[in-house]
Amino acid sequence: MGTTDPVVPTRGRAEKRERIPRDPSDDHNHRMAGARRRLLTERTGAALRHVGEAGTYDPAALKGNIENFIGMAQIPIGVAGPLRINGEHARGDFLVPLATTEGALVAGYNRGMRLLTESGGVTTAVVEESMQRGPVFSFDSALRARDFGVWVAEHFTEIRKAAEATTRHGRLTDIGQYQVGPLRYLRFNYTTGDAAGQNMTGKATRAACEWIKRAFPGELSYLLSGNIDTDKKHSHVNMLLTRGRRVVAEAVLDRRILRELMGVDAAELFRWRQVTMTGAALAGAASNGAHAANGxxxxxxxxGQDAASVAESHASLTYTRLLDSGDYYWSVTLPALIVATCGGGTGLPTQRECLELLGCAGPGKAAGLAEVCAATVLAGEVSLACAVVGDAWVDAHERLGRNRPGAPRDDR
Structure with a gap:
């Protein structure tokens, strides 16, 4: 039998890869988007006709929001409401835009909003605000790390000055400290005005850490994020200490209206509530509610919010009481709600219109948007819980959420 030489992997640079077309001087235009779509069509056969229909969007307006732009993802927007909110920052009857491809979602939230509104509305409040960046400092011993923590506390005023020099709106409120071995984790806590603030706090904290590195009397090294800020992921520390805004929405459901609209009794709903809370604890869920992430x-x-922030924002704590009157108290607390009305995607045309629909566009409106979010979550919790208890859940999805080709649909 013959022999073959072994395959020896080559070292050095790989074969030159095909590059996505870019124009460093002017990349956000229809010409460059078309060039990229043509490359993708040649490589994959996908026509990208609908992706390429940018509608009224001017690609130049997307600079700072997207790279290698090829077109638009067109997601249907429905509206639910009116939802009556009796908040500190959001007051009135709101029609809430919801962008989704999940059938029955808008109808479900609409049903919950009707129940809440006819019961007198939702009371809302922002109770805490805090956005973080969490650097970690490394030392050669645990004692040095401990002493560094004392030094940081003693020099908080100077650290705050260095951080706040980078921003017009961010304010450093305090620095939490947590030690593991020779590591000292710091959690810089800020208020960020009407911006979500992740980038703002990153820039401010980097400036603060560089000041610390220059001023501290000794050797140290640091990493700007030691992962204790838990950016874009759920964590229990956020449940306790807040990330973004901690918002509460609460309502008292009239027992007669609850029976009339939802077909369930308050006492029955409360009984099953105890069962589902136990199930959430058994599963180790990030919420003892039903589906805050949907709304x-x-x-x-x-x-135009950062969609990945749903990972943190969906964490929720629901609390209920069966009142002596027979009515039903229900609250939802969102301890890590991250929303903005300035910056990011909030200035894009479609997203701006949806914020304007809510009266939440621009400066001074982020707290109002946070209250709308919490009230909307409460509407969804109420609706789904009643659907499950009243055995209407499956039927609703069969009627509204099944897109059978060629079959008539009843979306009323």
Whole structure:
């Protein structure tokens, strides 16, 4: 039998790869988007006709929001409401835009909003605000790390000055400290005005850490994020200490209206509530509610929020009481709600219109948007819980959420 030489992997640079077309001087235009789509069509056979229909969007307006632009993802937007909100920052009857491809979602939230509104509305409040960046400092011993923590506390005023020099709106409120071995984790906590603030706090904290590195009397090294800020992921520290805004929405459901609209009794709803809370604890869920992520994701996409922040924002704590009157108290607390009305995607045309629909566009409106989000989540929690208890859940999705080709649909 013959022999073959072994295959020896080559070292050095790989074969030159095909590059995505870019124009460093002017990349956000229809010409460059078309060039990229043509490359993709040649490589994959996908026509990208609908992706390429940018509608009224001017690609130049997308600079700072997207790279290698090829077109638009067209997501249907529905509206639910009116939802009566009796908040500190959001007051009135709101029609809420929800961008989703999940059938029955808008109808479900609409049903919950009707119940809440006819019961007198939702009371909302922002109770805390804090956005973080969490650097970690490394030392050669645990004692040095401990002493560094004392030094940081003693020099908080100077650290705050260095951080706030980078921003017009960010304010450093305090620095949490947590030690593991020779590592000292710091959690810089800021208020960020009407911006979500992740980038703002990153820039400010980097400036603060560089000041610390120059001023501290000794050797140290640091990493700007030691992962204790838990950016774009759920964590229990956010449940306790807040990330973004901690918002509460609460309402008292009239027992007669609850029976009339939802077909369930308050006492029955409360009994099953104890069962589902136990199930959430058994599963180790990030929420003891039903589906806060549904409404938040739809609202985030419609209003230009960072969709990945749903990972943190969907964490929720629901609390209920069966009142002596027979009515039903229900609250939802969102401890890590991250929303903005300035910056990011909030200035894009479609998203701006949806914010304007809510009266939440521009400076001074982020707290109002946070209250709308919390009230919307409460509407979804109420609606889904009643649908499950009243055995209407499956039927609703069969009627509204099944897109059978060629079959008539009843979307009323």
């Amino acid at each position: 938040l994701a739809a609202l985030f996409i419609a209003t």
